[in-house]
Amino acid sequence: MHNSEVLAARSLRQVWPAIAGLAAVFLFEMLDNSILSVALPTIGADLHASTTALQWVTGSYALVFGGFMLVFGAVADRYGRRRIMLAGLVLLGLASAATAAVTTAEQLIAVRVVMGVAAAMTTPGAMALAFRLFDDDGLRVRALNIITTVGVVGLAAGPTAGGLVLRVAPWPVLLLINVPIAALAFAGIKRGIAADAPQELHRDPIDVAGAVLGTAAVLLLLSAPTRFVEDGARSATGWAAAVAGVIAVALFVVRQRRAAYPLLDLGLIARPLVAGGLAYKAAQGLGTASLTYLVSLQLQLDWGWSPARAAIGMLPQVVVLLAGGAVVSPFVRRAGLGTAAWISSASVVTGLAVYAALGTYGYLWVAVALVLVAFGTRMVGVVAVTNVMRGLPAERTTVGAALIDTASQITTGIGIAGVGTVLAARFTGSIAAGNWSAAQTEQFGNAVRIGGFGVTALAAALSLWAFLRARGAEPAADGSR
Incomplete structure (x- = not known):
């Protein structure tokens, strides 16, 4: 399927492999933490994990996911949304499969960090690719609605599905589920979406300093609320993260205004x-x-x-x-x-x-x-x-x-x-x-x-x-x- 044919699509059925693949991406994003939440007590007992370690099992994924989205969004706009998404899906499949070999909480946290990177590589591109399937806003809304509905189903059904799975299988199965989901997404996107046309990409160099500042700002701003909720309004680490995050945002804005090739055109x-x-x-x-x-x-x-x-x-x-x-x-x-x-x-x-x-x-x-x-x-x-x-x-x-x-x-x-x-x-x-x-x-x-x-x-x-x-x-x- 050529790129011009994709853009000329006049029905959802015409691009159903692509929609199925993109829906699988959103299913992973929404299903992941919701299905794992019910397993935290079981994981803690099996891996002899502390309360802090269990918090990082979910928190590390969310922090990395949120912190690296902007960077990978900029990378995808330069080197190809489809290419970055397919690479992210491969990484997701490999990281999820590695769960079968996990024996310590530290190993599981490392797996979750890699899965967060994979999510940052795939999720922003999913919306961009879904949008470009059509040149009609009505069809775009319908396609995005279908894709996000699948994700909402995963979010809603995750805890129940996780509880049922734990009755008959060990907890690693909850993350191994991502392997077939990643495979489905890879197949649908590979078949249904062509490589980005050159005119849909730009070739500006990556602003490394801006990427570092932007990622640091998001990581700090996402970690500060956790500290306030856990330690209260007087949390020293919470205020330190919040202040450092605001400073990083200010430095990021200054950098983007002065950079010849900014990461994000303000x-x-x-x-x-x-x-x-x-x-x-x-x-x-x-x-x-x-x-x-x-x-x-x-x-x-x-x-x-x-x-x-x-x-x-x-x-x-x-x-x-x-x-x-x-x-x-x-x-x-x-x-x-x-x-x-x-x-x-x-x-x-x-x-x-x-x-x-x-x-x-x-x-x-x-x-x-x-x-x-x-x-x-x-x-x-x-x-x-x-x-x-x-x-x-x-x-x-x-x-x-x-x-x-x-x-x-x-x-x-x-x-x-x-x-x-x-x-x-x-x-x-x-x-x-x-x-x-x-x-x-x-x-x-x-x-x-x-x-x-x-x-x-x-x-x-x-x-x-x-x-x-x-x-x-x-x-x-x-x-x-």
Whole structure:
């Protein structure tokens, strides 16, 4: 299949191998940590791992994944999105297969680091390649919707599937599952997507200093929230990481402004469609992470629900995330991308406000908040990606996709750290101890309102700014936005 034939595709069926391969990439991304979470106690016992080591089993993957996306996005735009993705899938398969030989926690962490690198190589390219399959926005939305729906299924089914697998097989099987997923993705992309055309790439030299500063900034900003959640608002390591991250961001910006061949052209981010899409995605990541974190604590620690009952309590969110895929394409087709973007973000903000104001008064309000935020999340995930891709020149789409994921990862961390810090400041005693006193329950409720309204205000500000920035912005005939 030649590149011109791919771009001329007029139906999803015409490029189904490519869509299947890209969907497998998103399945891996979403399934990975969710399926492994239920196995952490088993892994700890089998490998005699400490609590800190178990945290790094999942944390090392997330840090490397988030930290290296921007670099590999820039590399893919220069040397080929398909080429980098196929290499990443090979690396994923090899790293996952190596799990069978793991005997210590340190070895497993090393495997997870390599898997994080593989994820950074594959995920941004998946969105860029999906976008370029068509030149029609309606088909692009439908393709992205299918691909992300498969990922959401993996996210929702991961814990249940992991628990069932552990009943009949050892825990390494949960990571060995990635081997056939990587093989499916490799076959679909190899067959369904041609190599990048020269005019869709650019040949600027890699800005090594910018890559180092950008990666360091993201790693520091992602690690700081973890320290605040674990050690509280007075965490010295948390503040050190946060301050160092801000300094690294400032140095990165200065470097990009002065470099002859910057890693990231800051002018691209200033484009209305790009800036608006990134802000919408940031608001969604902030809101979803904060709500999920607070509701999980409330159901189990405040209300005393068992883990199984709490999982059932989160079902409204899961159902909407899964079923919402059937609504995305028709809604966007009727309302348009711009209207769909602000309506979905308004749904997230409204859900956060409902929870902050009424969430402690009964489960009905919790369920309403979960449904509203899940609906907005499901919609904005597709719309924001489409808008950012539309706002970028063809040779910069992968770094744009990396920016989307990076913005979501960082605001997810900020959201959890923000509400976690408020809880640490307002709550006396150990929040994880359970059997709270009446005073502790009141303190938790106050923290939910303060943290919840704070997150609501920040998400609303991001959404409003995105709306104003992207309003009326459409791709021009010459490709500029």
